[in-house]
Amino acid sequence: MKPTLYILGTGPGDPELLTIKAVNALKTCSVLVTPKGSPNGNSTALSIVKQAVDTSEKKIVELYFPMKKIHIGYEPDQEVKKAWMNAARTVLSLLEQGKNVAFPTLGDPAVYSTGFYLYENILEINPDTKIEFICGITAMSSCSAATAIPVCLGDEMLAVIPATFKDQRLRQTLNTFDTIVLMKVHKVLPHLCTLLSELNLLNKSVLVERAGMEDERVITDLTSLSDPPHYFSTIIVRKKR
Numbered sequence: 559m560k561p562t563l564y565i566l567g568t569g570p571g572d573p574e575l576l577t578i579k580a581v582n583a584l585k586t587c588s589v590l591v592t593p594k595g596s597p598n599g600n601s602t603a604l605s606i607v608k609q610a611v612d613t614s615e616k617k618i619v620e621l622y623f624p625m626k627k628i629h630i631g632y633e634p635d636q637e638v639k640k641a642w643m644n645a646a647r648t649v650l651s652l653l654e655q656g657k658n659v660a661f662p663t664l665g666d667p668a669v670y671s672t673g674f675y676l677y678e679n680i681l682e683i684n685p686d687t688k689i690e691f692i693c694g695i696t697a698m699s700s701c702s703a704a705t706a707i708p709v710c711l712g713d714e715m716l717a718v719i720p721a722t723f724k725d726q727r728l729r730q731t732l733n734t735f736d737t738i739v740l741m742k743v744h745k746v747l748p749h750l751c752t753l754l755s756e757l758n759l760l761n762k763s764v765l766v767e768r769a770g771m772e773d774e775r776v777i778t779d780l781t782s783l784s785d786p787p788h789y790f791s792t793i794i795v796r797k798k799r
């Protein structure tokens with residue numbers, strides 16, 4: 559069988575939220591290529607996998623992907639593009655050696671994940687590469703479960719956005735949708751609190767930090783935080799409660 563790359567979601571942190579399909583695919587792979595956001599840091603996706611699958615016999619290649627803003631439709635930053643191409647070449651070389659490769663990524667690969675950039679860059683070099691996606695549980699779903707807040711019911715409209723928007727899109731989205739899931743909130747919380755207060759949405763907002771992880775926190779008063787929350791933090795703004 560042709561060697562395959564599995565781009566798979568690990569879920570947001572709790573290893574029990576890895577799907578059986580993802581675990582089975584991981585077991586068939588002799589190599590794990592895992593993303594990490596800082597050169598000397600650890601891969602969270604890998605740490606989740608390690609709690610569910612025996613990786614002692616597997617080759618592990620940790621690759622650094624710089625965390626920079628990506629504007630879809632525009633050329634990425636050169637450092638980012640270099641990291642994507644390096645990852646693509648690394649994976650292609652492993653596949654050429656006849657190995658099945660897994661690329662585990664936090665949450666779901668379809669939501670703000672490096673998985674699809676890797677996919678596109680590999681296909682740019684070799685369009686015949688065999689790649690399968692295995693979906694994962696999103697951070698949003700885990701935050702919803704942690705707070706018992708649904709994200710959309712009945713005729714409600716849901717928006718999922720990075721909270722780092724600098725233009726009017728953030729305000730417009732907050733005004734337009736019934737539930738707004740704000741990702742990547744950690745660096746912009748003071749600005750968000752001001753905006754949410756101005757739109758009378760502060761008391762409709764809940765922040766979940768490290769959902770599904772051991773030190774999960776649910777914060778209902780966003781203004782009570784004296785320090786920035788962890789990078790793994792998401793806010794659900796639900797208007798109709």
Ligand SMILES: C[S@@+](CC[C@H](N)C(=O)[O-])C[C@H]1O[C@@H](n2cnc3c(N)ncnc32)[C@H](O)[C@@H]1O
Nearest residue numbers: 570665666669696697741742768769790791792
């Ligand atoms: C690069 S995105 C990854 C999203 C992921 N692919 C998904 O499906 O949810 C990173 C953002 O996801 C959110 N996130 C990831 N893991 C989380 C967790 N365990 N708890 C809360 N938010 C989390 C945070 O908003 C974080 O800034």
